[in-house]
Amino acid sequence: MAQEEKQTETLQLEAAPTTTNYIDPMVEKRVVRKLDTHVTILVASLYLLAFLDRSNIGNAKVAGMNKDLNINDDQYTWLLTIFYIPYILFEFQSMMWKLVPPHMWAAFVVLGWGIVSAAQAATQNWGGMMALRFLMGWTEAGFGPGVPYLLSFFYLRHELGLRCGMYLSASALANTFAGALAFGITSGHAAIANWRVLFLVEGLPTVAMAVVTFFFLPDSPEKARFLNEDEKRIAKLRGVRQAGHEKRTGSLNWKEVGLALIDVKNWLTALMYFSCNVSFSSLPVFLPTILNQMGFTAINAQGLTAPPFFLSFLITIASTYLADKWQQRGLVIMALTAVGCLGYILLAATKGVGSRYAGCFLAAAGIFPAIANIMPWVMNNQGSDTRRGVGIFLLNFIGQCGPLLGTRLYPAAEAPFYVKGQSVCAAFMGFTCVLALTLRTLLVWENKKLDAQYGTLEEQRMRREQASDDPKFTNAEGVENYGPEYRFVL
DSSP: OHHHHHHHHHHHHHHSOOTTTOOOHHHHHHHHHHHIIIIIHHHHHHHHHHHHHHHHHHHHHHTTHHHHHTOOHHHHHHHHHHHHHHHHHTGGGGGHHHHSOHHHHHHHHHHHHHHHHHHGGGOOSHHHHHHHHHHHHHHHHTTGGGHHHHHTTTSOHHHHHHHHHHHHHHHHHHHHHHHHHHHHHHTSOOSSOHHHHHHHHHHHHHHHHHHHHHHHOOSSGGGOTTSOHHHHHHHHHHHHHHHSSOOOOSOOOHHHHHHHHTOHHHHHHHHHHHHHHHHHHHHHHHHHHHHHHTTOOHHHHHHHTHHHHHHHHHHHHHHHHHHHHHTOHHHHHHHHHHHHHHHHHHHHHOOOHHHHHHHHHHHHHHHHHHHHHHHHHHHHTOSSHHHHHHHHHHHHHHHTTHHHHHTTSOOGGGTTTOHHHHHHHHHHHHHHHHHHHHHHHHHHHHHHHHHHHHOOHHHHHHHHHHOTTOTTTTTTTOOTTTOTTOOOOO
């Protein structure tokens, strides 16, 4: 009897999952929920501040900055353009998230652009503002482009899109209340010029957030203070389960750097980002002016920017969630860019206030969500941390050239309809749709090649069930490096 009980206990122990590699689904959900609360929401808050600080110059213009500093239309255009020159030149900083502890790097760049943003309140001429806008582009280049790469250290492939959407939706949310905030600040009668108060009120909170970032942004899931030991173990196992090995920071695989640089998928997404950025960069800074030219007062124009951007915020979250759920990011991008294209066509071809304001809604509803889906598409389809990092670098290095064009599309001489600028933006949104279709077609073809090489996912599942001891399939979750079960997200 004792022997039978001993044998039964042995069988139960062998059947039970080991504590070292078992992932409790309920605990995993709790880990993801905590990561959302403590990581994604934190970086989204920082990006919201970044977008306020870079785009509030449009509100400052309406509030009288150009008049006080004797800035003409061409000089104002250069204030918009100069931000993106260092943003392009210093794109390599996106790799610093892997080489430097993220909490230190993030705190450094957040503090940098916060100080620069607040210092704009003290400028006395166009030259001083140009210098500060250059420094702001330099420091923000170390944050915004690399955060989706940082998020890939914490989330699995099928989770990443929504988290990038949550992060990038902060830009639309920032623009939602930027007008209302600017309205509240610039409608008063301060001792100093209202536009100077605007820069101070929106810049100083960023400086304070640098301290919060240093103490609360974790470097990795295993170092997150908000996770207990069991949750840290599961967070680490999640990365091993996806990659087949433990994720490493502080080093690069130079062979994979080269492979990523010659990967046509990276170049297609970079061109998509460039094309979308032509519109993305121009809408926030010019929308107050466009609405002002429609006949609305400067104050009302500030407030009327909010509804289109709030719609784009909601669609950004919804579209990234659905793209993750369906694993069909290309179709979502095509639909969004088609909507954005239609919005710009309305802005270019119609003269009625109602139809043009409707065009603003459609343009905003297409641009911001499309950007939020392009970024995770890069990381969904790269097989290692290094390749994802290079993909993000290429995406931003090429893509951020778009604003060099986008910020120069609305000269005052073409007011009030800006037909050329609206038409160019419509064309680029349509071009993005074509590029998305091209990339999706390529990915379908590459998935068929993987099916031919390894068998379809259903065939592999059946083989595992028939030969569960086959070492080729016992660790099938380790598919990040284009293994048997790796398939590109369409």
